[in-house]
Amino acid sequence: MTDQTPALRLEGIVKTFPGVRALDGVSFAVMPGEVHALMGENGAGKSTLMKVLGGIHQPNEGQIFIAEEPTVMTSPIEAKSKGVVFIHQELSLADELTVAENIFLGELPRKSFGRVDWKTLYDQTNAILKTLNVGFDARTRVGDLSIANQQMVEIARALTVDPRAVIFDEPTASLTDAEKVVLFEVIADLQSRGVGVIYISHRMEEIFKITDRISVLRDGQYRGTLNTAETNEEEVTQLMIGRTLDLSRSESTHQMGDVALEVRNLSCGDLFEDVSFTVRKGEVVGFYGLVGAGRTEIAETLFGLRDPSSGTIMLDGEEVRINSPADAIKRGISLVPEDRKAQGLILGMNCRDNMTLPQVDDMTAGPFVSDGAEVAIFDQYRDKLDIRTPGWRQLVGNLSGGNQQKIVIGKWLSMHPEVLIVDEPTRGIDVGSKSEIHNLIRELAAQGYAVIVISSEMPEVLHVSDRIVAMFNGRVMREFTAEEVTEDSLIQAISGLETDKVA
Amino acid sequence: MKKETRANLIKQGAIWAFIVVELAFFSIAGEFLSVTETAFMDFDNMLLLLKQSAPIGIIALGMTIIMINGNIDLSVGATFALAAIVLLDSMTWPFMAAIGDWAIPLAWGFALLTGVVLGAINGLIVWKTGVDAFIVTLGSMLGYRGLVFMYNGEQPTSHLNWTLVDFAEAQFLGLHTATWFLLGAALLLWLLMTKTVHGRNAYAIGNNREAAVNAGIRVGPHFLWNFMLIGFLAALSAVVFYSESGSVNPNDGMLYELWAITAVVLGGTKLSGGYGSIISTLGGVIAIQLLRKGLGHIGADTETVNLVIGLILIAVLFLDRQLNRKGREELKT
Numbered sequence: 094m095t096d097q098t099p100a101l102r103l104e105g106i107v108k109t110f111p112g113v114r115a116l117d118g119v120s121f122a123v124m125p126g127e128v129h130a131l132m133g134e135n136g137a138g139k140s141t142l143m144k145v146l147g148g149i150h151q152p153n154e155g156q157i158f159i160a161e162e163p164t165v166m167t168s169p170i171e172a173k174s175k176g177v178v179f180i181h182q183e184l185s186l187a188d189e190l191t192v193a194e195n196i197f198l199g200e201l202p203r204k205s206f207g208r209v210d211w212k213t214l215y216d217q218t219n220a221i222l223k224t225l226n227v228g229f230d231a232r233t234r235v236g237d238l239s240i241a242n243q244q245m246v247e248i249a250r251a252l253t254v255d256p257r258a259v260i261f262d263e264p265t266a267s268l269t270d271a272e273k274v275v276l277f278e279v280i281a282d283l284q285s286r287g288v289g290v291i292y293i294s295h296r297m298e299e300i301f302k303i304t305d306r307i308s309v310l311r312d313g314q315y316r317g318t319l320n321t322a323e324t325n326e327e328e329v330t331q332l333m334i335g336r337t338l339d340l341s342r343s344e345s346t347h348q349m350g351d352v353a354l355e356v357r358n359l360s361c362g363d364l365f366e367d368v369s370f371t372v373r374k375g376e377v378v379g380f381y382g383l384v385g386a387g388r389t390e391i392a393e394t395l396f397g398l399r400d401p402s403s404g405t406i407m408l409d410g411e412e413v414r415i416n417s418p419a420d421a422i423k424r425g426i427s428l429v430p431e432d433r434k435a436q437g438l439i440l441g442m443n444c445r446d447n448m449t450l451p452q453v454d455d456m457t458a459g460p461f462v463s464d465g466a467e468v469a470i471f472d473q474y475r476d477k478l479d480i481r482t483p484g485w486r487q488l489v490g491n492l493s494g495g496n497q498q499k500i501v502i503g504k505w506l507s508m509h510p511e512v513l514i515v516d517e518p519t520r521g522i523d524v525g526s527k528s529e530i531h532n533l534i535r536e537l538a539a540q541g542y543a544v545i546v547i548s549s550e551m552p553e554v555l556h557v558s559d560r561i562v563a564m565f566n567g568r569v570m571r572e573f574t575a576e577e578v579t580e581d582s583l584i585q586a587i588s589g590l591e592t593d594k595v596a
Numbered sequence: 597m598k599k600e601t602r603a604n605l606i607k608q609g610a611i612w613a614f615i616v617v618e619l620a621f622f623s624i625a626g627e628f629l630s631v632t633e634t635a636f637m638d639f640d641n642m643l644l645l646l647k648q649s650a651p652i653g654i655i656a657l658g659m660t661i662i663m664i665n666g667n668i669d670l671s672v673g674a675t676f677a678l679a680a681i682v683l684l685d686s687m688t689w690p691f692m693a694a695i696g697d698w699a700i701p702l703a704w705g706f707a708l709l710t711g712v713v714l715g716a717i718n719g720l721i722v723w724k725t726g727v728d729a730f731i732v733t734l735g736s737m738l739g740y741r742g743l744v745f746m747y748n749g750e751q752p753t754s755h756l757n758w759t760l761v762d763f764a765e766a767q768f769l770g771l772h773t774a775t776w777f778l779l780g781a782a783l784l785l786w787l788l789m790t791k792t793v794h795g796r797n798a799y800a801i802g803n804n805r806e807a808a809v810n811a812g813i814r815v816g817p818h819f820l821w822n823f824m825l826i827g828f829l830a831a832l833s834a835v836v837f838y839s840e841s842g843s844v845n846p847n848d849g850m851l852y853e854l855w856a857i858t859a860v861v862l863g864g865t866k867l868s869g870g871y872g873s874i875i876s877t878l879g880g881v882i883a884i885q886l887l888r889k890g891l892g893h894i895g896a897d898t899e900t901v902n903l904v905i906g907l908i909l910i911a912v913l914f915l916d917r918q919l920n921r922k923g924r925e926e927l928k929t
Contacts, residue, residue, distance in 0.1 A: 419813070
């Protein structure tokens, strides 16, 4: 492999934005027929690097080489014509058009007077689809395809040119296991044709399964390239974050109090059914299950965003009806939602105003909001949660994911809730801040909060929970204590393999 | 951080810089092209300009709040006309005629109440049906205008009360009554939007409605209050204007909603909600009035004036887009 010319090589790429050195001398090379993983925490510079490669950004310094030819990219179209193709995480397809039309969008084969040459279009498309071995044809409407098949359409689009390098950006984010297998086959096929593949992902097991080499970025700097066969997850993680991460189970050291929240036989249409559980003061209860198991929907019901069809919710032993989030907040139930940016924050507002938003009603002096009281609350929780921001005037949209999440958590803590529900506490947060959030959750429990954590990441659930509720298909399959749970039994429970229910 | 504050200042200040440019341009151009002898920057002329800004200006202030909320209100022109009819007609009612000048505050009250009720109807429909405010108020714009015509057919409704006219034409500290109402309303609404919980929530809802709901803000009642507020302001605008003129045509107030929106947008408030300022809208109102007066001053006719304002509106928004795009990583489309 070493005597070959690289399919794509980057040398000393520097890209600065006002005040930030996003890329600081990044160099690496992808050989033909190689799958090369690009890893790094959020904000390490992966997306900037890809934008430089795709011609969306121009580098301040450095050079891109395609087959050792110095190349300047000025647009994604130019990149494509030079054989560098991107398969993005977010698909950009026109749902109402056919597979063929999508694949040749913008370059449909023509006959005289601008008429589309449908026959050539469908023939060429079917030829490409055949090499991908997919189960749909050129005339299928894209909107009727599954996400995985839509991704295949994107890949087929990449194959209309003769690609030298194909870049996959988090391609498995929304794929099922079976679909992943198909994707990996396609990647292997590209590999055998001598295409260089850059594979961006956070999922270690995939990286180790399909890649040949791993390059790591940290803080915009190139941190080295490892041969996948000769390294392990720990070494890669260490390279990414600069230190090892402790994800062992935490021991509870504090006493638990009375039952704060009790849910009995709660159902909501066909979203979830007959769900019962309790949360004590000082306890972290983890909800684990696959996407669609009904975990988020339970949280939304407790927070007054959905009306339950039957069952009861009891707070401190007293039955309550929760009709709206305003209601829930009044009763001391808080929700840190799954999608921070869409559901938890007002991105165009500053840090302080975001934090005080639900209680600003109680912070008035005469008709006006009291500035001082607000700043006092913000300062208190900035220090308490170690929120890193230049000041309260900073727009929340400009903070990193971890600090944004702390703002949302601080928003509720400052109101001293009874029950804190945290849905996917560390989604889209870099590895370093993750453990901070985990510690914070443990600490809150120690202070006597009743905490519910919903997560799709098993290490996270195992790490923070005192008890784990395993869900499958809208039902509680089993409850585990931290002592008795094992990875295998948990996986069994959330796959619906185990049916004996513990009430 | 510092840069952000600066960028914000530039954005907020842009409309005032534009006003200064207008003043300079019309002063100089006026020297050569003016159809009258007086200078454009004449003090009385400027005072008059403020007074003439008032009717649309007061409505535009309310529109700013509605738009920060992420809504829009197209029915304000019709509300304006209907409130004016109630104001003038109510003074001719027998029991009103009997109580002399006490009829004046009562008539004002009736007119303002009309505005609040019409606004409340809009707000309730938006809240309870969840239909987009654009559609709801498009409907009520037609409906309210229908009511205006039902009241007196094609005939104008007139009533002159000289006490009222005197009040409306009065000048206090040099400023006309209408100007005081405009500035007073601007001050109160500025306080409302920047210093109170209601204002804070308005920005939050406009910026991210879902997150606002999740923070326990009750969006529906909030919308209702704001539609009542803009209804009140449309009526207030009518009260101020028709106290002086004493006669309302059934077509009065047509296109006011669009002029108000133009002023709001010129002032930098976003159509998508969550961002904007009362003070900048005041700037937008004055800028438009300056253009009208200025172009008139150098001899342009109404058609030309509208054409120029339209072009400037598009140019300003294009410029705004370019400025905002810089630095942010927006995709080329």
